[in-house]
Amino acid sequence: MWAWRIFGLIAFALGAIGLVLPVWPTTIFWIAAALAFARSNPAWAAWIYARPGIGEPIRTFAEHGRMNMRSKAAALSGMALAAAGTIFLFWQMPWAMAGSLGLLAIGAAFVISRKAPFDPAAEPPTDTVIKQKGD
Numbered sequence: 001m002w003a004w005r006i007f008g009l010i011a012f013a014l015g016a017i018g019l020v021l022p023v024w025p026t027t028i029f030w031i032a033a034a035l036a037f038a039r040s041n042p043a044w045a046a047w048i049y050a051r052p053g054i055g056e057p058i059r060t061f062a063e064h065g066r067m068n069m070r071s072k073a074a075a076l077s078g079m080a081l082a083a084a085g086t087i088f089l090f091w092q093m094p095w096a097m098a099g100s101l102g103l104l105a106i107g108a109a110f111v112i113s114r115k116a117p118f119d120p121a122a123e124p125p126t127d128t129v130i131k132q133k134g135d
Contacts, residue, residue, distance in 0.1 A: 001040050008036030008044065025078065027054060027071075034062045060117045067114040075111045079104050 015029030030048055037045035049059040057071050067075070083104050090097035 004036045004040035008033045008040060011036060012048075027058065030054065031058050031061055034058050038062065061114075064117070065114060066117045067111065068117055072111055072114065076108060079108050079111075 011029045012033035014024075015026045015033060018024040018026030018029065030051075034045045034048045037048065045062075049055045051058075057068060060066050060068070061071075083101055086097055086100040086104070090100060
């Protein structure tokens with residue numbers, strides 16, 4: 001339990017850096033923090049989920065593994081910028097460039113594979129079990 005809390009605090013602090021440093025990501029660190037806090041201190045996870053603008057996408061991803069199109073576009077744009085920077089910085093080191101671009105490709109494939117969030121007005125989700133009255 002303490003290990004999760006310490007991990008959550010470190011991830012939260014790294015994410016907070018992104019609030020003042022534009023090139024530093026916030027969301028991925030706060031997702032990690034929310035997941036860690038959900039295991040160690042749910043009130044802290046709820047505090048992250050309550051943040052305007054960022055809390056609901058973090059909750060949706062942490063609880064359901066889903067991403068909306070805006071979040072996907074932002075993540076993929078960031079990865080594209082990281083790929084351009086990788087090519088610029090490592091063009092004389094093909095093994096480092098290939099490794100970095102490979103990791104970015106895996107991350108992009110993961111982001112692309114995420115389903116859209118549930119639409120409350122639509123049909124019930126098909127990826128969860130719905131219990132009948134007699135179960």
